[in-house]
Amino acid sequence: MSKVRVRFAPSPTGGLHLGGVRTVLFNYLFAKKHGGDFIVRIEDTDQTRFVEGAEQYIFDCLKWCGMEPDESPLVGGPHAPYRQSERKETYRKYAEQLVKDGFAYYAFDTKEELEKMREDFKTPENPSPQYDQTIRQKMRNSLSLSDEEVQTLLQQNTPHVIRIKMPEGETISFTDMIRGEVSFETSLVDDKVLLKADSMPTYHLAVVADDYAMQITHAFRGEEWLPSAPVHLMLWKYLGWEKDMPQWAHLPLILGPNGKLSKRDGAKYGFPVFAMNWLDQKSNELTEGFKERGFLPEAFVNLLAVLGWNDGTEKELYSMEELIESFSIDKVHVAGAKFDFEKAKWFNHEWIMRSDAARLAPDVKEILAANNIINIEPDRLLTVINLVKDRCTLLQDFYAQSSFFFETPTVYDEAAVKPKWDDLKKEYLEELAKKLQAENNFTVENIELAFKNLATEKNIKVGELQMIFRVMLVGSKMGPGVFVIAETIGKAETVLRIEKGIKIFHAA
């Protein structure tokens, strides 16, 4: 058997959504698992929908996720060009070949004629008539017209398409790597357009021609392609390449809260559906990405991998390396899976907790900088990250969870302090400030010892004091242990915050 070669073939018309990323991911995992090549080519067949910058966007997403292609328009390779628009000539050749061999035909029907046909043949039982064997003789094509008429039309450069001629009464079946044997009646499949009037191929011709040219061995795509698989199968056969046909795997769909996951669901339910922010230049509409929402790529890849795949164990947390190791195509599910944002956040939280501070530092630094907290000593940043990462679900949480390490609070949870505040506490805190000021070795242990000894001396419950102390340092009832916070912000700042707190709470 030849080397495993898989391909991801996005259409550069919009953002890369969850389903798309998962399709790439399974492609990638399969290729890496079998030591094969992961190829990315671009399906820019439809010029009218091509969006500027989308191709670069796709590669940015792949890079973020850690899936670098072995061959692509960006890195090149032996099967260049990797853009469909640059391979145009070859498709026409194959389409003409099919016509010559009697497997396809020219169709001269105009848009209006097609519309009329759909209108005329529409019945309550058949609301959307297809251009198939039952009606093709009634249309204007090289099957229904005489040779002379066809020649004349061609010589006059009459706009035309090339359609596949689906055979009658055959059962065509194939074995899908995920769902086993799937079969179709050819009579029920319509005569799909292979080559459009503008000479660009449709997806149907293009996938087959490109997969053949690039020697693809395993083709992964979404389940929405299953109904057109018989067309592709027939093409492989008609072009005489049957023995080179890749094995197919139709991946289950990712569903949203109400049916299929759509771009709109993001805005509607408050979660991202794209890998990275996507700005649609036509509508100027911004669709939020997982990256910008504060997801770690490790978590994003992980959560997508286990949505529709499970290796049979209880393991849920996988790195890319572990995924490559454990991935198995026959463990991919057949049913669609509903996307659960709560679970997605859980994955991110887990990945933040298990990542070390150095991994997180650049991201955290960026988030703090966005909130005007800059010039942090690297070591100090690492210390703080380790202190708060357990309580951060999204990267953005690092700001709220750690800002008090870098800035003196400006707002205080007075409601929490007020019921506990009295002159005795004020006195205690004033003395505490002095005592801490005199402390030469400002460590967690010493701070705590000073704090508790003074409380015993004054006969005050430590707990009540701790809450006040915390609010003075943090501004609210949150964060890691108070004494750790005190040590981290240092003696001068601790004393300063106590003094400031006394003023504020005493006035209140």
Added chain:
RNA sequence: GCCGCGGUGGUCAAGGGGUUAAGACGCCUCCCUUUCACGGAGGAAUCACGGGUUCGAAUCCCGUACGUGGUACCA
């Protein structure tokens, strides 16, 4: 309408003739912590329905309903 595909708690899922039907997310209770998390211990909640086959069906078969995708000179 027609065609394809699907089905285990609310969600993701293991299991594929005999199980007390794993586990995770979420939810609830308690412990830890006089904060919030993390961590720990528990709890509520499930095999779409109807027929077969079988001593025995969540598991196999057939129907029905439901869901989902396709039915474009979009991918």
